[in-house]
Amino acid sequence: MASNRPVFSAVSSSARQLLLLLRCISFAKKAQVRISPEGLRFSTEEGSVMEAFVFLDKALFSSYTYNAPLPPSSQDDPPDPPTFEISLTSLLETLNIFSLSDPNASKRPGDYDNFTAHRLNRHLGINAFSNHTLGMTGVCTFSYDGEGSPLSIHMSESGVTTTCDLTTYEADSAEEIPFSRDSLAVKTIMRSTYLLDAVTELSSMSPAHLTMVASPTSRAGADLSLSAAGALGSAIVDFTTHTSSETPVLETFYCPNKTSASFKFGLFKHAQRAMAVATKVSLRMDEEGVLSLQFLVEVGAGSGGGGGEGCAFVDFRIVPLVEGEGELDGAGAEDTDSD
Template sequence: MASNRPVFSAVSSSARQLLMLLRCISFAKKAHVRISAEGIRFSTEEGSVVEAFIFLEKALFSSYAYHPPPPPSSQDNPPDPPTFEINLTSLLETLNIFSLSDPNATKRPGDYDNFASHRLNRHAGINAFSNHALGMTGVCTFNYDGEGSPLSIHMSESGVTTTCDLTTYEADSAEEIPFARDSLAIKTIMRSTYLLDAVTELSSLTPAHLTLVASPTSRPGADMSLSAAGALGSATVDFTADTSSETPILETFYCPNKVSASFKFGLFKHAQRAMAVATKVSLRLDEDGVLSLQFLVEVGASSGGGGGEGGEGCAFVDFRMVPLVEGEGELDGADAGGEGTDSD
């Protein structure tokens, strides 16, 4: 490189905030990372049937600097933003070093079925990203020198410091799951806790798959429902956009024609962490049956150098899920013997 300065460097005043966000997509061991002038993007996927990604914009950092590598010559186009893969499990363990006092810190990524403490904190007015919940945390510095270099993380809290160099790997050229934003069969927004409660209730049946059904509001009955069946029976959770209530379950709802799609239940379990920490969720289904869940997570934006102006900010965690083909759900249910897919 022509300069000694790193391609990317950033400082966060709250390592636990980053930890909580990245845990939302921690169903896979490796994460694809893309760095740009606007922020850093992490994504995970499993079997080309589910993918999740989160974009940490530079305003979430107290300082953020991106210096793209120069082209080989003045006639060449600027190089693409750096992309690489890292071991996400190792990154989470690094960010968790100063979180040993957090009761959730010792839980394995899959052990997230009990949300009682989350609900108590929510009703008590404690946001998962508030200073009270985070305990005003350690400073975390990221550095990346360029292709082949490790992602270096330096953390400091109360005079204790630690540095970790995470090996970076060449990123696979896997394509994202296509989602037709301009051809939607369903679009709705609701509080994320409503979706979490529904998935948690249905999970007690140990189902193999979950079915989403929606109908236009002009028809009687529920506007949207989630149903599942397992060895212990079957259940359906209904959602309505009835505006006669001061707090309708579905805040917005669009569904021109009746539609139904089924998914492996384990895919929804992958998203339970995001459901637990998010404020709202935008649920969209395109005409091919691909499901998009976009979670709005309220966070404290850093003040200073990163472009933020302090106060409350937000981050979005996105999931895309591929539906089961006709008959696949029945076969999965028979093979599973009523057991749902594990999240790990």
Template sequence: MVDQPVFTAVSTSARQLHTLLRCIAFSQRAEVQITRSGIRFSVEEARVVQGLTFLDKALFSTFNLNLDEDQHSLPPFSISIVALLETLQIFGIAETSASRNPYGGFSSSYGNAFTAPALALGGTCRITYQHAGAPLTITIQEGSVTTTCEMNTYDAHDAYEDDGGIPLDRNALCLKAIMRSTWLHDAITELSGTNPTALMLNASNRSTPYFSLEGEGGPFGDSTVEFMPESKNDPTPSGTRGKKRPLITETFSVVAPSGSHGRIRQRYKFDMLKRAGRAMALATKVSVRQDQQGVLSLQFMIDLGDGANNGARRDDTDAAAAPLSPGSVAFVDFRFVPLLGDEEGSDSDADTGEEFDVQELNNVSP
């Protein structure tokens, strides 16, 4: 029983794992937490941007976590995400560069039907974690070739709360918008043309602009992408006419703090927003949320394909009730800390500072 690893998972598609992890690979290290429901990867940079993805256990055909009854998860550890990605694509799964299709997601086998991933020969990927502190072993088998990688694990240098490093106050949201991720991606790509330093998110529920993104501080000038409630030339669908929300959003609600005339203006560092670019390009939908402290959360829904090489579909019964089975979509979450200027209320400044103080204490205590 000693040899029994504390954690074993087998996936028939290394490609799905690779796709998801690549979305958050903007930094060297990822913090890994293995829980009973899946594996959570979190990457952060300078405490102002954080990327999270959760590999649901439904993505794996086997998921064994040997824990005591009262334990919920293994202690977190960190690994090099760059090395992990290298390992996962060792059979060249990344060669079929996920060509972006207009409806989000990636077209899995378009154009090259005889590559390994399209033929579902991507090989099986086995992740083994012998015991806490042991290397994470990844075994990838394709045909008669087996590759085993042992990756050193490091102590997670700080333990975050369950919710994640950057706290988003879900009970005090002041903006919530759901739209197709391509809109956001196009907008960010557009703004990056002027190479801005800061992104201003501007939203209102009363007057135009209802929702706009502005790039500020570029060397050539400023740029703005505004989402209008109706298209100038296209015939507007009758249902949305007159509504005070952009045409492209599925959900749009602004609860501006009192005294702000129903308008939210918050600035973020543009370079940090670009960290989410890959997820933006791949995702189908994005949920944009902002809490009263100005913390921005972008939650991307990524379609993992039609399940041609998806081993999860077989034991998917318990998730069948859900509208979207966990095996076919995954979520990647990004959080951003705002830039604090003098125009925004100083109280939010204090709040954020306080929040981080609390966190520092939490980090020190364990």
């Protein structure tokens, strides 16, 4: 039996918060959206070598309503939660309409000024979701009526309103990059700014790939090293649990055996926005070399309906280069420079 109820509707008191989270995965033009009773899940990918996920928990919204799609008949099983694709570029432009106070809104994701501003704000005690940086307090309403319907966004602030209907497309059935949480070769937690600083330092070499080496904890040497080489030279950044400070660089570290893997450097640059706005990052690599970066982003008071402190997570999975692929990429880049 048909129903006139929308499958999903939600209201946010600040689209700015959602915008900052979704920008973390904006390296792709389209995003896959999955609506569930718990919240919205957005995912993007680059080929089959990188995936990124953002989960917007229903607690981030002042109201959240999910009505499960009805089966064709009472004898059929309930359908799966709605999944579709939308233009992520259009969604970000819509959420950014009232962000006139953000001078960096028009900058490309790779611009370092954005990251510097976020880091300075954090040192001043202002996180990405605090009231000091919201820049807008308008009401943003989302709704989705069902399969084939657009994702509708209605925004209102100070008497100014705008409505945008984003066309939804059938989602691809591609499988996620497999990651074995039960067979980890490396696991560590550190401040996200440390990883951002390392990637920024290595990027000055114009490298084609990044190599990660982890060793069992010892009294001497680094526990985790990131290295890169390019046309402008080579560099290595070491992380260790051994420090005179009460807060070690690596807050936790697990590595039973020495292991290493190489990745395309450009994929790490895709994650720089997440590195900039996050507080901490959990870095894990399974025995197949697949890398998982899970960023914790603090959500300030007033983000949802409860008025308390919370957090959101942005996840990246990166596939390693096969043996010899990194050397070939580096050689190719070197030849291009010499020409």
